Structures are given as structure tokens and as C-alpha cells.
Amino acid sequence: MDPYDEMTNEDVMSAEEMREYEEAGEAMLDAQDEERWAAEEAAAEDDDEDDEPFDGLADGEER
Structure with missing residues (x-):
């Protein structure tokens, strides 16, 4: 049995x-969460743009 097996952080670190x-x-x-949320928000904004691919174009026009 290794003498360090039962050691915890409290044994080697101060409060x-x-x-x-x-x-x-x-x-x-927190930084990882913020990064993930920003990426999800950007992806959601990209998805919103694709909902109406012909929005703002005259009838019969395509992109």
C-alpha cells in the first residue's frame, strides 16, 4: 500500500x-461556460438568418 493513498488536498494545502x-x-x-454560450448564441443567430432565405428579395429572385 502506497503511503500517499489516503492523503487528501487538506494534507498538503493550506485553507x-x-x-x-x-x-x-x-x-x-465560468470562462468555458461564457465561451460555450457565446458560440451557441452565434450559432442560433446563424440559424435565424437561414429561416427566411429569400427575405428582402423581390419575387422570383434567389440568392
């Missing part, structure tokens, strides 16, 4: 270090 580590992780996840 302040753990708080900073958790905040950094939360910030990274």
Missing part, C-alpha cells in the same frame, strides 16, 4: 491555498 485553487477552477469553468 488559503485551497480557496485560491477552488476559485481558479470556478473562474476557468
Whole structure:
């Protein structure tokens, strides 16, 4: 049995270090969420444009 098997983060990090580590992780996840939401919003806007492909064109005209 490895002597480190039962160690946890509390055994090697101070409370302040753990708080900073958790905040950094939360910030990274928030940034990933923002990036994903922006990509989804951009994709939704692209989809909205395709709903009316002939919008704004005279009758009989195509793109």
C-alpha cells in the first residue's frame, strides 16, 4: 500500500491555498461556460438568418 493513498488536498494545502485553487477552477469553468454560450448564441443567430432565405428579395429572385 502506497503511503500517499489516503492523503487528501487538506494534507498538503493550506485553507488559503485551497480557496485560491477552488476559485481558479470556478473562474476557468465560468470562462468555458461564457465561451460555450457565446458560440451557441452565434450559432442560433446563424440559424435565424437561414429561416427566411429569400427575405428582402423581390419575387422570383434567389440568392
